[in-house]
Amino acid sequence: MIVLLLAALLFQFSSTLTYDFTSELQFISLQEIPPTAVVNNDGISFESKLPEEKSADLPPDNGGNYGDLIYRFRENKDALLLREVIITEELSSYEQTIRWMLLSWHLLSPSLIILWLCSTHSLCPEFCSCKQTEKGQRKTACPKGGMHHIPTSEMDASMEILEISAPEDLPNSLSISPVFQQFKKLEELVIRRSNVLQIGTHPFWGVPTLRFLDLSLNNITSVMDHNFRGLVNLVELNLDGNRIGRIQVGAFKHLTELRVLTLRSNLLSELVPRIFLKLVKLHVLKLSGNELEEIDPEVFKDVPDLRVLELRGCGLKRINTQLYHLLPYITHLDLGNNQIQFLSRDEFLDLHRLHVLKLDGNMLPVVLEKTFTHNQQLKFLCLARNRLAKITDTAFYNLTSLIELDISYNKLSGIEAVALTHIADSLQRLVISGNNFTLALLKIILQTLYRVWHLEMAHIKLKALPERFIPDRIKKLNVSWNELSSISVQAFPRQLIELDISNNELKGLNDSVIQKLETLKFVNLSGNPWTCTLCHITPILLHVNKTNLFKQSVCASPTSSSGKKLSELSVKEVKACGGSSDSDKKIPSDKLTLLVGLLCIVVLGVLSVIFVVVSCVKMHAGNAERRHKRAVERAENNLDNATAIFSKGELSFKFPLDLTERRMSVSTIDEIKKDPQQEMSNGSVTGI
Ligand SMILES: *[C@@H]1O[C@H](CO)[C@@H](O)[C@H](O)[C@H]1NC(C)=O
Ligand SMILES: *[C@@H]1O[C@H](CO)[C@@H](O)[C@H](O)[C@H]1NC(C)=O
Ligand SMILES: *[C@@H]1O[C@H](CO)[C@@H](O)[C@H](O)[C@H]1NC(C)=O
Ligand SMILES: *[C@@H]1O[C@H](CO)[C@@H](O)[C@H](O)[C@H]1NC(C)=O
Numbered sequence: 156m157i158v159l160l161l162a163a164l165l166f167q168f169s170s171t172l173t174y175d176f177t178s179e180l181q182f183i184s185l186q187e188i189p190p191t192a193v194v195n196n197d198g199i200s201f202e203s204k205l206p207e208e209k210s211a212d213l214p215p216d217n218g219g220n221y222g223d224l225i226y227r228f229r230e231n232k233d234a235l236l237l238r239e240v241i242i243t244e245e246l247s248s249y250e251q252t253i254r255w256m257l258l259s260w261h262l263l264s265p266s267l268i269i270l271w272l273c274s275t276h277s278l279c280p281e282f283c284s285c286k287q288t289e290k291g292q293r294k295t296a297c298p299k300g301g302m303h304h305i306p307t308s309e310m311d312a313s314m315e316i317l318e319i320s321a322p323e324d325l326p327n328s329l330s331i332s333p334v335f336q337q338f339k340k341l342e343e344l345v346i347r348r349s350n351v352l353q354i355g356t357h358p359f360w361g362v363p364t365l366r367f368l369d370l371s372l373n374n375i376t377s378v379m380d381h382n383f384r385g386l387v388n389l390v391e392l393n394l395d396g397n398r399i400g401r402i403q404v405g406a407f408k409h410l411t412e413l414r415v416l417t418l419r420s421n422l423l424s425e426l427v428p429r430i431f432l433k434l435v436k437l438h439v440l441k442l443s444g445n446e447l448e449e450i451d452p453e454v455f456k457d458v459p460d461l462r463v464l465e466l467r468g469c470g471l472k473r474i475n476t477q478l479y480h481l482l483p484y485i486t487h488l489d490l491g492n493n494q495i496q497f498l499s500r501d502e503f504l505d506l507h508r509l510h511v512l513k514l515d516g517n518m519l520p521v522v523l524e525k526t527f528t529h530n531q532q533l534k535f536l537c538l539a540r541n542r543l544a545k546i547t548d549t550a551f552y553n554l555t556s557l558i559e560l561d562i563s564y565n566k567l568s569g570i571e572a573v574a575l576t577h578i579a580d581s582l583q584r585l586v587i588s589g590n591n592f593t594l595a596l597l598k599i600i601l602q603t604l605y606r607v608w609h610l611e612m613a614h615i616k617l618k619a620l621p622e623r624f625i626p627d628r629i630k631k632l633n634v635s636w637n638e639l640s641s642i643s644v645q646a647f648p649r650q651l652i653e654l655d656i657s658n659n660e661l662k663g664l665n666d667s668v669i670q671k672l673e674t675l676k677f678v679n680l681s682g683n684p685w686t687c688t689l690c691h692i693t694p695i696l697l698h699v700n701k702t703n704l705f706k707q708s709v710c711a712s713p714t715s716s717s718g719k720k721l722s723e724l725s726v727k728e729v730k731a732c733g734g735s736s737d738s739d740k741k742i743p744s745d746k747l748t749l750l751v752g753l754l755c756i757v758v759l760g761v762l763s764v765i766f767v768v769v770s771c772v773k774m775h776a777g778n779a780e781r782r783h784k785r786a787v788e789r790a791e792n793n794l795d796n797a798t799a800i801f802s803k804g805e806l807s808f809k810f811p812l813d814l815t816e817r818r819m820s821v822s823t824i825d826e827i828k829k830d831p832q833q834e835m836s837n838g839s840v841t842g843i
């Protein structure tokens with residue numbers, strides 16, 4: 156028992172120590188790019204090793220993990236992650252301190268045990284869970300929802316983290332009052348999705364230990380300067396997803412240590428002057444998803460050290476460049492999904508340290524000459540979903556550090572190789588999806604950008620991927636949403652490890668291709684119209700139960716098996732090629748249609764000829780009979796001319812009965828008139 160206690164104590168002690176060292180917020184300056192985001196149990200740490208030293212899991216020379224890094228930045232977790240950076244240099248001093256602490260621990264242990272035993276009456280409210288985090292912090296989490304008050308009296312007074320949240324369908328209904336003073340070690344407080352309507356008058360007074368406060372997804376409508384009094388050590392404040400429309404002047408003036416402030420998805424329509432008063436240490440400011448429309452640059456006077464600024468989806472039409480002048484340390488700037496129509500040539504003149512620039516989802520028609528010439532450190536540039544029809548030859552001039560370029564979903568149908576030469580030495584990831592590029596142009600692009608290994612070209616109406624077209628250095632390839640109906644193994648670059656070929660026109664794959672795909676780390680084959688007949692999917696059937704490639708694939712035709720998963724298809728079910736008439740119903744080949752059409756025409760022609768002949772023969776047979784009759788009559792009445800016939804009562808009686816017969820009768824009579832002798836003698840008609 157004692158041993159266990161000792162062990163627990165040691166564990167807790169040393170892990171608390173870890174926290175002390177790592178919890179210090181380190182803003183990651185991305186200057187030592189290429190950084191590698193190393194994912195581990197604690198989150199992500201950023202290391203800036205040289206490419207050769209990277210973990211074996213990652214493809215070599217991939218400073219372009221940068222893309223993933225950016226992606227994670229988008230994922231809203233960045234603020235949290237920022238706090239977990241471990242600076243390697245400090246590790247050695249950290250180790251020393253550990254040693255020192257261990258030594259003193261030997262001396263102090265008895266008294267500590269007594270202390271520990273006294274403080275172990277740890278409480279935990281019903282519906283909450285209380286445990287130690289991996290870093291040894293005491294955490295109380297109440298995620299079940301439906302709470303109406305915070306059961307502070309039942310909580311462990313020595314907890315360091317309190318997290319109150321709720322599922323979407325069962326929000327809490329809480330108000331915040333000054334109940335947190337009793338938690339002398341509280342460092343993180345989360346009250347999320349709890350319908351908090353206002354923050355109240357200094358509810359956090361007496362909790363100077365608080366470093367992290369998250370009040371997101373509540374119903375807070377305004378922020379007052381008394382809300383945050385006493386939070387002298389607060390490092391991060393999250394107010395995302397509220398209904399904040401009003402923020403008082405100097406509302407954050409007590410938060411002098413604040414590094415991260417996020418106010419995304421609120422109802423802010425303006426930023427009042429001095430709104431950020433005293434936030435001199437602020438590094439990260441996120442204002443995305445507010446209808447700001449215009450920004451007065453003056454408000455940024457108070458945050459001179461800002462590194463990350465997010466203004467995505469704020470209805471901005473233009474940015475007063477004075478703003479950039481006041482924020483020379485900006486490394487990340489996100490202006491995506493606004494309505495910016497124009498970038499002047501010296502728009503980003505003052506942003507010498509810019510690493511990441513997102514301008515996607517705006518209305519830019521052109522990138523002017525030398526727009527980014529002062530942003531030599533730019534690593535990531537996103538111009539997707541604009542109206543770009545032209546990129547000038549010197550648009551990317553001086554972008555010698557650019558690693559990632561996204562110009563997808565624009566109106567480009569050409570780009571000069573000259574324009575790309577400026578970034579050719581550094582560019583590693585290129586996204587050109589959704590433009591109108593021909594194969595010939597693609598070839599030039601790929602030749603010029605000789606270091607690109609991550610290529611995305613979806614939605615470019617690609618009908619075929621010629622062999623050896625994609626250079627062997629490409630490791631990640633996205634050719635989804637094209638019109639590829641077949642693919643040969645020679646079309647795959649040698650170093651390929653990830654392939655997205657979903658939503659093409661593939662009906663089957665041949666054996667060598669499947670074998671190649673099996674060696675890749677990631678393949679997406681979904682959305683292809685697999686034709687489940689022997690001639691199309693036999694090679695797939697042979698592999699289907701041995702690989703994960705076709706787990707989600709379903710047959711598109713023939714109709715008898717459409718919708719069926721390839722992996723559930725039994726060999727017996729699979730029809731021979733073209734065996735059943737419906738096998739090619741969905742996608743009839745042009746030649747077949749032509750053939751069927753021709754056949755139909757021929758058959759129709761023959762039928763109509765037969766019909767005509769038969770009806771003629773029939774008609775004449777009838778006529779002949781009648782003629783014969785009349786001839787007999789004539790002979791009987793001994794008549795010499797036709798007029799006499801018309802005067803006959805018998806004939807005038809017959810006419811109304813059948814009009815055709817009348818006409819025929821007349822013609823017959825004419826004929827008879829013409830050659831009465833012959834007719835009479837033969838007694839039958841041989842032809843007209
Ligand atoms: C915020 O208030 C509105 C109505 O006032 C309510 O419908 C909504 O559920 C509340 N949001 C939360 C997260 O409680
Ligand atoms: C290219 O960038 C560097 C560093 O920002 C700058 O010193 C240089 O003047 C730029 N070149 C041109 C031609 O603008
Ligand atoms: C795509 O480019 C080709 C020539 O490169 C042009 O003929 C065609 O009209 C363009 N299509 C569209 C939709 O712009
Ligand atoms: C490939 O491109 C498409 C279209 O741009 C995109 O939706 C998809 O996520 C991309 N695939 C991968 C694996 O990134």
Ligand SMILES: *[C@@H]1O[C@H](CO)[C@@H](O)[C@H](O)[C@H]1NC(C)=O
Nearest residue numbers: 642643644645665666667668
């Ligand atoms: C697969 O296709 C390639 C090229 O299209 C061809 O050379 C090869 O013989 C085919 N393999 C099989 C097993 O059909």
Ligand SMILES: *[C@@H]1O[C@H](CO)[C@@H](O)[C@H](O)[C@H]1NC(C)=O
Nearest residue numbers: 635657658678679680681682
């Ligand atoms: C494959 O692509 C489809 C559509 O393009 C997408 O819905 C699906 O999530 C992707 N699968 C994987 C494993 O990425």
Ligand SMILES: *[C@@H]1O[C@H](CO)[C@@H](O)[C@H](O)[C@H]1NC(C)=O
Nearest residue numbers: 696699700722723724725726
């Ligand atoms: C693959 O396995 C499934 C179930 O295990 C089976 O129904 C199916 O017939 C198998 N497919 C082939 C081609 O052997």
